[in-house]
Amino acid sequence: MMKRIVWGGLAVLLVAVVALRIVQASRSAPEAPEVDEIRARTGIPVEVAVAQEGPLVVQREFTGALRGIRSATIRAKTGDEILEIPVRVGQWVRAGHVVIRQSSEGSMASVQQAAAAHEQAQRSVERLRPLHERGAISDQDWDNALTGLRVAEANLEAARRSVDLVSPIDGIVTDILLNRGSMPESGDPLVRVSDLSRVQVVLQVSPEQARELGLGQPATVPAHGLVGSVSGIALQASPESRLLEVELTFPGIGGDSTRAVPGTLVTALIEVGQRASALLVPQAAVRDGVAWVVDADGMAHRREVTAGLEGNGVVEIVSGLAAGEQVVVAGASLLSDGARTRIVGGETS
Secondary structure: OHHHHHHHHHHHHHHHHHHHHHHHHHOOOOOOOOHHHHHHHHOEEEEEEEOEEEEEEEEEEEEEEEEEEEEEEEEOOOOOEEEEOOOOOOOEEOOOOEEEEEEOHHHHHHHHHHHHHHHHHHHHHHHHHHHHHOOOOOHHHHHHHHHHHHHHHHHHHHHHHOOEEEOOOOEEEEEEOOOOOOOOOOOOEEEEEEEEEEEEEEEEEOHHHHOOOOOOOEEEEHHHOEEEEEEEEOOOOOOOOOOEEEEEEEEOOOOOOOOOOOOOEEEEEEEEEEEEEEEEEEHHHOEOOEEEEEOOOOEEEEEEOEEEEEEOOEEEEEEOOOOOOEEEEEOHHHOOOOOEEEEEEEOOO
16 A cells, blocks of 8 residues: 555656656747847957058069070081080170180191181282382282182181181170080080170060050069069960060170079069059958948948059059048958948058
8 A cells, every 4th residue: 555655656746747847848948149130239240441542553473584685506517526615604705706616627627728728828918018019010919819818718717617616796605505525416506695785584474464564664673683674565475375475674784694594584573553642452342343331330331432553462442432441351241231340350540
């Protein structure tokens, strides 16, 4: 009897606990605030910057190959052995300076024969000179002697050019392609010389990039201290690359070839525009002609703006904003006109 009473009490207690839990579960929980309500109460977090007046210089960066205003490649005229290389890379040479000497029995024999003929013609002229001055020989004989000497000089020069290869221009020896004792084939390049009285950087740019470029625009190569300008813009793109060639020209570097090595790639800056004074905002503040302004009460307002020059991380505002206004640079995607904002970073007025 006692056990039945105990078990009955436990059953009633269990039913009461279950009923209590059901009642608690059936009570409506308080609704969580929506995201829009939280934003309306605390404000949408944004970063801002202040529109400011200031000077603006916009430069574009390009990479191109450096070269002298002129260059020459001295090539082998015969297959003779390279006997001597009387120049070194970086040496300044004048036009006519010997840069390579080749030697073989055949070519040396030609030089010797031409030298002997030249010497004989020279002796003949010296022997006939006093006779011509005294009128002992005819003008015809004297002219023939002088003509023979000039022919002998030309033959000797031609013979030497087959052995002694000279630079056709004043410039810097920029490359020596073979060593002494090498046996080149006729036409092989041996030495390169560049005229560095002026230097150029040759760029390959897209038609879109070329639209910003114009003759005379200032250009620099900061790494080499070069200051010059745009000197040429191709009117037709390359059929292969579809790019336009642009030339930048700079004053020469003389014999200081360490300042700039022809053939190397360099970074050039071209000034495509400048303003003495402009209203400037960060580029991130303008998208598709729209900027968001935060007023003194923290409210966001959509503004349509007209942009001008753009570069170096900023954009010129021609219309739509005033100096001192705060523009949103991060967080604008969440904004609507009249929304409350909360400034969490950036530059404030």
